[in-house]
Amino acid sequence: MRELEISNQELSALADEALDLAKTYWASLEERPAYPSTSGKQTTELFSRPWLEEGRGQDVLQDFKSIAEHVRPSTGRFFGYVVGSGEPIGALGELLAAVLNQNVTSWRSAPAATSIEHAVIGWLAEAVGCAGFTGSLCGGGSAANLMALAMAREAKAPANETGARLPCVVYASEQVHMSIPKAVALLGIGRKNLRLIPVDGEFRMQVDALQAAIAADREAGNTPIAIVATVGTIVSGAIDPMHEIADIARSEGLWLHVDGAYGVLAALALPEKLRGLSSADSLSLDAHKWLYQPLDCGCLLHRHPQIARATFSHSDDYVRTLSEDPTEAFAFFEESFELSRRFRALKVWMSLQYHGRRAFREAIARDLHHAQLLAETIALHPELELLAPVPLSAVCFRHRAKDNEAILRGVIARGRVYLSNATINGQFALRACFVNHRTSTADVRTIVSEVIVVADELNR
Ligand SMILES: Cc1ncc(COP(=O)(O)O)c(C=O)c1O
Structure with missing residues (x-):
């Protein structure tokens, strides 16, 4: 067999294994933290390595598991930036597109x-x-x-x-x-x-x-x-x-x-x-x-x-x-x-x-609703303050009395939800953006409860 060629049998086994890895990953998404507990040192140590003269073969697929431990998972509790949720049929489409090359x-x-x-x-x-x-x-x-x-x-x-x-x-x-x-x-x-x-x-x-x-x-x-x-x-x-x-x-x-x-x-x-x-x-x-x-x-x-x-x-x-x-x-x-x-x-x-079109329309409508729900929940907590109107699905808010940067670090470290930051009229804002079909109403409520827990722990 020529170099770079693999037999149909081996390819079939590899493809099955790769799909099994994908399926296990998708099934585990909601148990994963909103952000991995990792560091630059760890990811560099894990993933910088020489390109060896001889191939590792099938073993290379096993890397996926450690890679998956150190990525931002597409959970419904990641609310940073504007990060879509990576719908799985689209991912299968990516695989088939690469196959067609x-x-x-x-x-x-x-x-x-x-x-x-x-x-x-x-x-x-x-x-x-x-x-x-x-x-x-x-x-x-x-x-x-x-x-x-x-x-x-x-x-x-x-x-x-x-x-x-x-x-x-x-x-x-x-x-x-x-x-x-x-x-x-x-x-x-x-x-x-x-x-x-x-x-x-x-x-x-x-x-x-x-x-x-x-x-x-x-x-x-x-x-x-x-x-x-x-x-x-x-x-x-x-x-x-x-x-x-x-x-x-x-x-x-x-x-x-x-x-x-x-x-x-x-x-x-x-x-x-x-x-x-x-x-x-x-x-x-x-x-x-x-x-x-x-x-x-x-x-x-x-x-x-x-x-x-x-x-x-x-x-x-x-x-x-x-x-x-x-x-x-x-x-x-x-x-x-x-x-x-x-x-x-x-x-x-x-x-x-x-x-179908209805499913996308309804998913977007649910994201819009989640943003309003978060804004309403913030309004019920006098220690929190909304910093901007919410015309779409981004919500910017802050704790009125505590160090919001420290709150953000604490929330991310706990791993239950991920928020990002922004500056609004010179003030440090906590920001949640909903563009994720996996997010549930309970996930939205967790944002406020996590912020309050971390804020209460500060300066104790
Ligand atoms: C309003 C707006 N314009 C442009 C961009 C850039 O898009 P991309 O990151 O896909 O290059 C973003 C990304 O968040 C955005 O929110």
């Missing part, structure tokens, strides 16, 4: 996978009220935001051929996600040309201040190109006023990008609240957040395939498509940033069809 550069190199990605893009666009938008899947919201702003720049101040004619200006609220300043820097627009517009008491962009900032830039001879509106800010889930911002973008001739990486899929459960997204030129969302898919699965949606091509098309002859048929001639690399791309769409295709 498609390179989804274009229809020519991945026929079925390209059509499936187009179908999934259509479902996602329709789910957020943007039927007819096109786009592509990518690594996450950061990649989608970068591609969107690259398109905005090429549409409003073309730079691909001759380089940038500075200064172009982009507008976003003070609460914008860090991926936007990063994109602005990478695109050569410059972070100083990102205007961070003040927010109101509910952490939404102030449209008067936006209008004034655009006027001031025009007066100064700068070139405004784009507004980024956020639907679901990373800290408190605030939703920028879409309609007013869309009106300004239209009257000023600016590109409107919606960063919906965290929040936009709430449109499945709250279509009224999130109406008007289709007035955007582009929109990013993360199926690995509030669509419960295993990492990674970001998505850029837009309604400008021509501009996408103007921005990203730069083809060598060796990838030239040989068909006149538009479906068969289609290439993602002409309309997005990457060439080699994996078959991300298969997990979404399988998971969304396995469960």
